[in-house]
Amino acid sequence: MLVDYIREYVKGECSNTAIGREFYENHLILVAHYGIKLAVETGADPEIVELAAYLHDFSFVIDEMNMEQHETKGVAIAEKLLKQFNYPKDKLERVKHCILNHSSLARACGASPEEACLANADIMSLIAKPDYWVKISSLTNQGEENSNWFYEQIAKSWPLMMAPARAIMEDKFNELKKAAPIMA
Helix, strand or coil: CHHHHHHHHHHHHHCCCHHHHHHHHHHHHHHHHHHHHHHHHHCCCHHHHHHHHHHCCHHHHHCCCCCCCHHHHHHHHHHHHHHCCCCCHHHHHHHHHHHHHCCCHHHHHCCCHHHHHHHHHHHHHHHHCHHHHHHHHHHHCCCCCHHHHHHHHHHHHHHHCCHHHHHHHHHHHHHHHHHCHHHC
């Protein structure tokens, strides 16, 4: 099955560095997990969501710590990989749109169900692993407000998330609100 191959390929590439391994375990796996849950619940195509989940931030693994234009880079990587398997063009376009729009909940939620699932799952992974994301934000962002980036992302994203995503993450979100006054 193609999804199994892509998952193992991404896992293998991520295992080449400590940062890649952590990224796979603390982000990509979770995005796939939550994305599939949301796809099943909302009627989106789980295969599209899962492929996009494993590939949406894969450019970060190839070019560590460089998130600049990672959506565009991710689209190119996904297209190259999936074309090798003669993946149907219409499905390929849907995967590419998911990757391109995953960083904007507002844009993704106004698009296809698959895009909405991926964008929501992306934020869900942040909520699920706050310690990891505070650490990553301090490595990738400049200035004194490094850890605040994470909390600001969650606070502004929460009201935009789809109801099933908020229901899944509500307890964890409430824990974060107690721990981080910036979110109150």
